Amino acid sequence: MSRLRDDVWQVVGGVYDQILAHPFLSGLTDGSLPREAFRHYVVQEAHFLPDYARAQAACAARSPEPSSVQSFARDAAMTVEVEHSLVVELLAAFGLDEADARKLPAAPTTVGYASYLVRSCSLGTFPEALGAIVPCYWIYARVGEALLQRSSPDPLYAWWIETYGAESYQETVAGALDLLDGLVLSADDRERLLDRALTTARFEWMYWEAAWRREGWPCG
Template sequence: MSFCDAIWEELLPLRRAILDQPFLAELADGTLPAESFRHYMVQDSLYLAEYGRVLAIAAARAPSAAGRLEFSDGAKVAVQVEQALHQAFFVQFGVTPEMAHKAEASPACLGYTSYLASLAATRSYEELIAGILPCFWVYWEVGCAIKPRAASPNPYAAWIDTYAAPSFGEATDRVRALVDEAAANAGPATREAMARAFRYATRYEWMFWDSAYHTEGWPI
Protein backbone atom coordinates (compact mmCIF):
# COMPACT_ATOMS: atom_id res chain seq x y z
CA MET A 1 0.00 0.00 0.00
CA SER A 2 1.37 3.42 -0.93
CA PHE A 3 2.04 6.15 1.63
CA CYS A 4 -0.98 8.17 0.49
CA ASP A 5 -3.35 5.20 0.47
CA ALA A 6 -2.24 4.23 3.98
CA ILE A 7 -2.70 7.67 5.53
CA TRP A 8 -5.99 8.16 3.66
CA GLU A 9 -7.30 4.89 5.09
CA GLU A 10 -6.06 5.78 8.58
CA LEU A 11 -7.99 9.05 8.46
CA LEU A 12 -11.30 7.49 7.38
CA PRO A 13 -13.09 8.54 10.64
CA LEU A 14 -11.93 12.14 10.16
CA ARG A 15 -12.96 12.09 6.49
CA ARG A 16 -16.41 10.84 7.49
CA ALA A 17 -16.64 13.63 10.05
CA ILE A 18 -15.85 16.12 7.27
CA LEU A 19 -18.53 14.67 4.99
CA ASP A 20 -21.00 14.82 7.90
CA GLN A 21 -20.40 18.54 8.43
CA PRO A 22 -23.72 20.43 8.51
CA PHE A 23 -22.10 23.08 6.31
CA LEU A 24 -21.64 20.54 3.52
CA ALA A 25 -24.98 18.78 4.05
CA GLU A 26 -26.87 22.07 3.79
CA LEU A 27 -24.71 23.26 0.90
CA ALA A 28 -25.66 20.09 -0.99
CA ASP A 29 -29.38 20.56 -0.49
CA GLY A 30 -29.20 24.30 -1.09
CA THR A 31 -30.37 25.36 2.38
CA LEU A 32 -27.06 26.61 3.76
CA PRO A 33 -27.62 30.12 5.15
CA ALA A 34 -26.16 32.75 2.86
CA GLU A 35 -24.31 34.29 5.80
CA SER A 36 -22.40 31.05 6.42
CA PHE A 37 -21.43 30.81 2.76
CA ARG A 38 -20.38 34.48 2.68
CA HIS A 39 -18.17 33.86 5.68
CA TYR A 40 -16.71 30.79 4.00
CA MET A 41 -16.00 32.52 0.69
CA VAL A 42 -14.28 35.50 2.30
CA GLN A 43 -12.17 33.24 4.50
CA ASP A 44 -11.40 30.94 1.58
CA SER A 45 -10.25 33.94 -0.44
CA LEU A 46 -7.82 34.81 2.36
CA TYR A 47 -6.76 31.17 2.57
CA LEU A 48 -6.15 30.78 -1.17
CA ALA A 49 -3.96 33.87 -1.28
CA GLU A 50 -1.64 32.25 1.28
CA TYR A 51 -2.01 28.76 -0.18
CA GLY A 52 -0.85 30.08 -3.54
CA ARG A 53 2.30 31.40 -1.89
CA VAL A 54 2.94 28.04 -0.23
CA LEU A 55 2.48 26.24 -3.56
CA ALA A 56 4.97 28.63 -5.17
CA ILE A 57 7.51 27.82 -2.46
CA ALA A 58 6.91 24.10 -3.02
CA ALA A 59 7.57 24.65 -6.72
CA ALA A 60 10.83 26.42 -5.96
CA ARG A 61 11.96 23.63 -3.64
CA ALA A 62 10.84 20.71 -5.83
CA PRO A 63 13.74 18.47 -6.89
CA SER A 64 12.09 17.39 -10.16
CA ALA A 65 10.74 19.20 -13.20
CA ALA A 66 7.39 17.45 -12.65
CA GLY A 67 7.14 18.91 -9.15
CA ARG A 68 8.16 22.37 -10.25
CA LEU A 69 5.57 22.37 -13.03
CA GLU A 70 2.76 20.94 -10.91
CA PHE A 71 3.15 23.26 -7.94
CA SER A 72 3.76 26.36 -10.04
CA ASP A 73 0.60 25.54 -12.02
CA GLY A 74 -1.22 24.97 -8.72
CA ALA A 75 -0.14 28.39 -7.45
CA LYS A 76 -1.46 29.96 -10.65
CA VAL A 77 -4.79 28.13 -10.37
CA ALA A 78 -5.17 29.17 -6.72
CA VAL A 79 -4.90 32.81 -7.74
CA GLN A 80 -7.27 32.30 -10.68
CA VAL A 81 -9.88 30.61 -8.49
CA GLU A 82 -9.60 33.39 -5.94
CA GLN A 83 -10.12 36.02 -8.62
CA ALA A 84 -12.78 34.30 -10.74
CA LEU A 85 -14.96 31.92 -8.72
CA HIS A 86 -14.83 34.00 -5.57
CA GLN A 87 -15.54 37.27 -7.31
CA ALA A 88 -18.60 35.74 -8.96
CA PHE A 89 -19.84 34.51 -5.59
CA PHE A 90 -19.01 37.83 -3.96
CA VAL A 91 -21.39 39.51 -6.41
CA GLN A 92 -24.05 36.81 -6.02
CA PHE A 93 -23.99 36.85 -2.23
CA GLY A 94 -23.48 40.55 -1.64
CA VAL A 95 -19.84 40.73 -0.57
CA THR A 96 -18.56 44.17 -1.51
CA PRO A 97 -14.89 44.88 -2.35
CA GLU A 98 -14.69 46.94 0.82
CA MET A 99 -15.98 44.03 2.93
CA ALA A 100 -13.45 41.68 1.36
CA HIS A 101 -10.60 44.17 1.80
CA LYS A 102 -11.38 44.68 5.49
CA ALA A 103 -11.88 40.99 6.25
CA GLU A 104 -9.71 39.48 8.96
CA ALA A 105 -8.66 35.84 8.93
CA SER A 106 -10.61 33.73 11.39
CA PRO A 107 -8.75 31.66 13.99
CA ALA A 108 -9.21 28.53 11.84
CA CYS A 109 -8.07 30.26 8.66
CA LEU A 110 -5.06 31.88 10.29
CA GLY A 111 -4.13 28.66 12.05
CA TYR A 112 -4.27 26.66 8.82
CA THR A 113 -2.34 29.14 6.67
CA SER A 114 0.23 29.75 9.39
CA TYR A 115 0.78 26.02 9.74
CA LEU A 116 1.36 25.61 6.00
CA ALA A 117 3.67 28.62 5.99
CA SER A 118 5.67 27.11 8.84
CA LEU A 119 6.07 23.90 6.84
CA ALA A 120 7.28 25.93 3.86
CA ALA A 121 9.75 27.91 5.97
CA THR A 122 11.11 25.40 8.43
CA ARG A 123 10.39 21.83 7.35
CA SER A 124 11.46 19.48 4.58
CA TYR A 125 10.08 19.55 1.05
CA GLU A 126 8.56 16.11 1.69
CA GLU A 127 6.71 17.31 4.78
CA LEU A 128 5.56 20.46 2.99
CA ILE A 129 3.92 18.67 0.08
CA ALA A 130 2.27 16.17 2.44
CA GLY A 131 0.68 19.16 4.19
CA ILE A 132 -0.38 20.64 0.84
CA LEU A 133 -2.15 17.50 -0.41
CA PRO A 134 -5.24 17.43 1.87
CA CYS A 135 -6.58 20.68 0.40
CA PHE A 136 -6.68 18.94 -2.98
CA TRP A 137 -7.77 15.48 -1.91
CA VAL A 138 -10.40 16.42 0.69
CA TYR A 139 -12.07 18.88 -1.67
CA TRP A 140 -12.11 16.28 -4.43
CA GLU A 141 -13.74 13.73 -2.10
CA VAL A 142 -16.26 16.32 -0.92
CA GLY A 143 -17.11 17.42 -4.46
CA CYS A 144 -17.63 13.82 -5.62
CA ALA A 145 -19.73 12.97 -2.55
CA ILE A 146 -21.98 16.04 -2.85
CA LYS A 147 -22.47 16.18 -6.62
CA PRO A 148 -24.77 13.13 -7.00
CA ARG A 149 -27.11 14.22 -4.21
CA ALA A 150 -27.08 17.97 -4.69
CA ALA A 151 -30.44 19.67 -5.08
CA SER A 152 -31.22 21.31 -8.41
CA PRO A 153 -31.49 24.21 -8.78
CA ASN A 154 -28.90 25.03 -6.15
CA PRO A 155 -27.39 28.45 -5.38
CA TYR A 156 -24.09 26.68 -4.65
CA ALA A 157 -23.99 24.63 -7.86
CA ALA A 158 -20.91 26.39 -9.27
CA TRP A 159 -18.92 25.60 -6.13
CA ILE A 160 -19.97 21.94 -6.25
CA ASP A 161 -19.18 21.64 -9.96
CA THR A 162 -15.70 23.13 -9.47
CA TYR A 163 -14.58 20.48 -7.00
CA ALA A 164 -16.37 17.55 -8.67
CA ALA A 165 -14.82 18.35 -12.06
CA PRO A 166 -12.62 15.59 -13.54
CA SER A 167 -9.84 18.14 -14.09
CA PHE A 168 -9.70 18.78 -10.34
CA GLY A 169 -9.50 15.03 -9.72
CA GLU A 170 -6.65 14.77 -12.21
CA ALA A 171 -4.75 17.56 -10.43
CA THR A 172 -5.30 15.76 -7.13
CA ASP A 173 -3.91 12.54 -8.59
CA ARG A 174 -0.79 14.32 -9.83
CA VAL A 175 -0.05 15.87 -6.44
CA ARG A 176 -0.72 12.55 -4.74
CA ALA A 177 1.78 10.87 -7.07
CA LEU A 178 4.42 13.45 -6.13
CA VAL A 179 3.79 12.83 -2.43
CA ASP A 180 3.99 9.06 -2.90
CA GLU A 181 7.24 9.44 -4.83
CA ALA A 182 8.73 11.62 -2.10
CA ALA A 183 7.65 9.15 0.60
CA ALA A 184 9.09 6.18 -1.30
CA ASN A 185 12.49 7.88 -1.37
CA ALA A 186 12.38 9.05 2.25
CA GLY A 187 13.46 7.41 5.49
CA PRO A 188 11.10 6.37 8.30
CA ALA A 189 11.48 9.63 10.26
CA THR A 190 10.63 11.74 7.22
CA ARG A 191 7.64 9.56 6.34
CA GLU A 192 6.30 9.94 9.88
CA ALA A 193 6.74 13.71 9.63
CA MET A 194 4.85 13.63 6.33
CA ALA A 195 2.03 11.64 7.92
CA ARG A 196 1.85 14.12 10.78
CA ALA A 197 1.61 17.05 8.36
CA PHE A 198 -1.14 15.32 6.42
CA ARG A 199 -3.10 14.66 9.63
CA TYR A 200 -2.83 18.24 10.85
CA ALA A 201 -3.86 19.71 7.50
CA THR A 202 -6.87 17.38 7.28
CA ARG A 203 -7.96 18.43 10.78
CA TYR A 204 -7.72 22.04 9.67
CA GLU A 205 -10.02 21.21 6.74
CA TRP A 206 -12.67 20.07 9.22
CA MET A 207 -12.11 23.16 11.35
CA PHE A 208 -12.40 25.49 8.35
CA TRP A 209 -15.90 24.33 7.41
CA ASP A 210 -17.01 24.19 11.03
CA SER A 211 -15.85 27.77 11.59
CA ALA A 212 -17.67 28.91 8.45
CA TYR A 213 -20.92 27.25 9.51
CA HIS A 214 -20.79 29.08 12.83
CA THR A 215 -19.43 32.29 11.24
CA GLU A 216 -16.53 32.09 13.67
CA GLY A 217 -14.69 35.23 14.66
CA TRP A 218 -12.16 36.08 17.32
CA PRO A 219 -13.61 35.69 20.84
CA ILE A 220 -11.89 38.86 22.06
Protein backbone atom coordinates in the same frame (compact mmCIF):
# COMPACT_ATOMS: atom_id res chain seq x y z
CA MET B 1 4.85 -1.81 0.93
CA SER B 2 1.63 0.12 0.48
CA ARG B 3 1.49 3.28 -1.60
CA LEU B 4 2.14 6.42 0.37
CA ARG B 5 -1.27 7.80 -0.62
CA ASP B 6 -2.87 4.78 1.07
CA ASP B 7 -0.95 5.48 4.27
CA VAL B 8 -2.01 9.13 4.15
CA TRP B 9 -5.66 8.22 3.65
CA GLN B 10 -5.49 5.75 6.53
CA VAL B 11 -4.45 8.70 8.71
CA VAL B 12 -6.88 11.32 7.37
CA GLY B 13 -9.83 9.18 6.27
CA GLY B 14 -11.57 9.30 9.64
CA VAL B 15 -11.40 13.10 9.65
CA TYR B 16 -12.75 13.15 6.09
CA ASP B 17 -15.75 11.07 7.20
CA GLN B 18 -16.49 13.68 9.85
CA ILE B 19 -16.10 16.46 7.27
CA LEU B 20 -18.53 14.79 4.85
CA ALA B 21 -21.08 14.42 7.65
CA HIS B 22 -20.73 18.05 8.73
CA PRO B 23 -23.97 20.09 8.63
CA PHE B 24 -22.29 22.75 6.48
CA LEU B 25 -21.80 20.22 3.67
CA SER B 26 -25.14 18.47 4.10
CA GLY B 27 -26.70 21.95 4.03
CA LEU B 28 -24.99 22.65 0.73
CA THR B 29 -26.54 19.60 -0.91
CA ASP B 30 -30.09 19.91 0.46
CA GLY B 31 -30.11 23.71 0.12
CA SER B 32 -30.72 24.32 3.83
CA LEU B 33 -27.36 25.95 4.57
CA PRO B 34 -27.97 29.53 5.78
CA ARG B 35 -26.68 32.01 3.23
CA GLU B 36 -24.83 33.88 5.99
CA ALA B 37 -22.79 30.74 6.75
CA PHE B 38 -21.86 30.42 3.07
CA ARG B 39 -21.05 34.13 2.92
CA HIS B 40 -18.71 33.69 5.88
CA TYR B 41 -17.02 30.80 4.08
CA VAL B 42 -16.56 32.77 0.86
CA VAL B 43 -15.12 35.78 2.72
CA GLN B 44 -12.68 33.48 4.50
CA GLU B 45 -11.66 31.97 1.17
CA ALA B 46 -10.76 35.48 -0.02
CA HIS B 47 -8.32 35.64 2.88
CA PHE B 48 -7.11 32.03 2.67
CA LEU B 49 -6.53 31.36 -1.02
CA PRO B 50 -3.60 33.78 -1.53
CA ASP B 51 -1.72 32.00 1.26
CA TYR B 52 -2.70 28.61 -0.17
CA ALA B 53 -1.16 29.68 -3.48
CA ARG B 54 1.96 30.84 -1.59
CA ALA B 55 2.19 27.41 0.06
CA GLN B 56 1.94 25.73 -3.35
CA ALA B 57 4.64 28.03 -4.71
CA ALA B 58 6.82 27.18 -1.70
CA CYS B 59 6.35 23.48 -2.50
CA ALA B 60 7.55 24.23 -6.02
CA ALA B 61 10.63 25.98 -4.63
CA ARG B 62 11.45 23.02 -2.37
CA SER B 63 10.74 20.32 -4.95
CA PRO B 64 13.76 18.17 -5.79
CA GLU B 65 12.67 17.33 -9.36
CA PRO B 66 11.92 19.69 -12.27
CA SER B 67 8.62 17.91 -12.93
CA SER B 68 7.32 18.61 -9.41
CA VAL B 69 8.59 22.20 -9.59
CA GLN B 70 6.51 22.63 -12.73
CA SER B 71 3.51 20.86 -11.23
CA PHE B 72 3.28 22.96 -8.07
CA ALA B 73 4.04 26.20 -9.90
CA ARG B 74 1.20 25.43 -12.29
CA ASP B 75 -1.13 24.57 -9.41
CA ALA B 76 -0.30 27.85 -7.65
CA ALA B 77 -1.20 29.73 -10.82
CA MET B 78 -4.42 27.73 -11.18
CA THR B 79 -5.41 28.53 -7.59
CA VAL B 80 -5.18 32.22 -8.43
CA GLU B 81 -6.87 31.83 -11.81
CA VAL B 82 -9.66 29.34 -11.09
CA GLU B 83 -10.39 29.13 -7.36
CA HIS B 84 -9.74 32.81 -6.76
CA SER B 85 -11.94 33.74 -9.73
CA LEU B 86 -14.74 31.56 -8.31
CA VAL B 87 -14.48 33.37 -4.97
CA VAL B 88 -14.62 36.77 -6.66
CA GLU B 89 -17.80 35.74 -8.49
CA LEU B 90 -19.35 34.25 -5.34
CA LEU B 91 -18.56 37.45 -3.45
CA ALA B 92 -20.38 39.39 -6.15
CA ALA B 93 -23.46 37.26 -5.48
CA PHE B 94 -23.41 38.73 -1.96
CA GLY B 95 -22.90 42.27 -3.23
CA LEU B 96 -19.22 42.29 -2.22
CA ASP B 97 -15.99 42.78 -4.11
CA GLU B 98 -12.61 41.47 -3.00
CA ALA B 99 -11.65 44.76 -1.36
CA ASP B 100 -14.86 44.61 0.70
CA ALA B 101 -14.09 41.04 1.77
CA ARG B 102 -10.56 41.91 2.84
CA LYS B 103 -11.91 44.65 5.10
CA LEU B 104 -13.76 41.93 7.01
CA PRO B 105 -11.64 40.03 9.55
CA ALA B 106 -9.96 36.73 8.81
CA ALA B 107 -11.29 34.29 11.40
CA PRO B 108 -8.95 32.57 13.89
CA THR B 109 -9.16 29.24 12.07
CA THR B 110 -8.36 30.89 8.74
CA VAL B 111 -5.29 32.61 10.19
CA GLY B 112 -4.12 29.43 11.90
CA TYR B 113 -4.65 27.18 8.89
CA ALA B 114 -3.04 29.54 6.39
CA SER B 115 -0.08 30.16 8.70
CA TYR B 116 0.42 26.43 9.23
CA LEU B 117 0.46 25.71 5.50
CA VAL B 118 2.83 28.54 4.60
CA ARG B 119 5.19 27.69 7.45
CA SER B 120 5.21 23.94 6.70
CA CYS B 121 5.76 24.43 2.99
CA SER B 122 8.33 27.23 3.33
CA LEU B 123 10.39 25.95 6.25
CA GLY B 124 9.82 22.19 6.32
CA THR B 125 11.47 19.49 4.27
CA PHE B 126 9.87 18.62 0.94
CA PRO B 127 8.14 15.54 2.46
CA GLU B 128 6.79 17.73 5.27
CA ALA B 129 5.57 20.28 2.74
CA LEU B 130 3.88 17.59 0.68
CA GLY B 131 2.28 16.08 3.78
CA ALA B 132 0.84 19.47 4.68
CA ILE B 133 -0.44 20.43 1.23
CA VAL B 134 -1.79 17.15 -0.21
CA PRO B 135 -4.83 16.83 2.12
CA CYS B 136 -5.94 20.31 0.96
CA TYR B 137 -6.12 18.96 -2.58
CA TRP B 138 -7.43 15.52 -1.79
CA ILE B 139 -10.15 16.29 0.75
CA TYR B 140 -11.66 18.98 -1.48
CA ALA B 141 -11.61 16.57 -4.41
CA ARG B 142 -13.30 13.82 -2.39
CA VAL B 143 -15.86 16.28 -1.03
CA GLY B 144 -16.55 17.66 -4.51
CA GLU B 145 -16.89 14.15 -5.95
CA ALA B 146 -19.28 13.03 -3.19
CA LEU B 147 -21.41 16.17 -3.28
CA LEU B 148 -21.61 16.16 -7.08
CA GLN B 149 -23.62 12.94 -6.88
CA ARG B 150 -26.22 14.79 -4.78
CA SER B 151 -25.94 18.28 -6.34
CA SER B 152 -28.05 21.02 -4.74
CA PRO B 153 -31.36 22.77 -5.38
CA ASP B 154 -29.60 26.07 -4.65
CA PRO B 155 -27.84 27.29 -7.83
CA LEU B 156 -25.10 29.08 -5.86
CA TYR B 157 -24.26 25.96 -3.88
CA ALA B 158 -24.51 23.76 -6.99
CA TRP B 159 -22.00 26.04 -8.72
CA TRP B 160 -19.49 25.57 -5.90
CA ILE B 161 -20.02 21.79 -5.90
CA GLU B 162 -19.52 21.55 -9.67
CA THR B 163 -16.19 23.39 -9.45
CA TYR B 164 -14.62 20.93 -7.01
CA GLY B 165 -16.33 17.87 -8.45
CA ALA B 166 -15.20 18.72 -11.99
CA GLU B 167 -12.95 16.34 -13.86
CA SER B 168 -10.31 19.04 -14.35
CA TYR B 169 -9.94 19.47 -10.58
CA GLN B 170 -9.84 15.70 -10.05
CA GLU B 171 -7.00 15.48 -12.58
CA THR B 172 -5.02 18.15 -10.72
CA VAL B 173 -5.38 16.17 -7.50
CA ALA B 174 -4.35 12.95 -9.23
CA GLY B 175 -1.09 14.63 -10.21
CA ALA B 176 -0.36 15.60 -6.61
CA LEU B 177 -1.06 12.05 -5.45
CA ASP B 178 1.31 10.66 -8.08
CA LEU B 179 4.04 12.96 -6.73
CA LEU B 180 3.29 11.67 -3.25
CA ASP B 181 3.64 8.04 -4.32
CA GLY B 182 6.93 8.81 -6.04
CA LEU B 183 8.69 9.82 -2.82
CA VAL B 184 11.32 7.53 -1.34
CA LEU B 185 11.39 8.25 2.38
CA SER B 186 13.10 7.23 5.55
CA ALA B 187 10.89 6.04 8.40
CA ASP B 188 11.34 9.40 10.16
CA ASP B 189 10.40 11.39 7.05
CA ARG B 190 7.35 9.21 6.54
CA GLU B 191 6.22 9.79 10.12
CA ARG B 192 6.66 13.57 9.81
CA LEU B 193 4.76 13.62 6.51
CA LEU B 194 1.84 11.71 8.03
CA ASP B 195 1.83 14.00 11.06
CA ARG B 196 1.54 17.06 8.81
CA ALA B 197 -1.24 15.39 6.83
CA LEU B 198 -3.30 14.71 9.95
CA THR B 199 -2.91 18.29 11.17
CA THR B 200 -4.04 19.66 7.81
CA ALA B 201 -7.05 17.33 7.73
CA ARG B 202 -8.05 18.57 11.18
CA PHE B 203 -7.74 22.16 10.00
CA GLU B 204 -10.02 21.27 7.07
CA TRP B 205 -12.73 20.13 9.49
CA MET B 206 -12.18 23.23 11.61
CA TYR B 207 -12.56 25.44 8.53
CA TRP B 208 -16.03 24.05 7.76
CA GLU B 209 -16.97 24.25 11.41
CA ALA B 210 -15.80 27.87 11.61
CA ALA B 211 -18.00 28.77 8.63
CA TRP B 212 -20.96 26.93 10.15
CA ARG B 213 -20.57 28.86 13.41
CA ARG B 214 -19.54 32.09 11.62
CA GLU B 215 -16.48 32.16 13.82
CA GLY B 216 -15.13 35.47 15.06
CA TRP B 217 -12.41 36.56 17.42
CA PRO B 218 -13.33 36.17 21.11
CA CYS B 219 -11.93 39.52 22.21
CA GLY B 220 -10.58 42.85 20.98
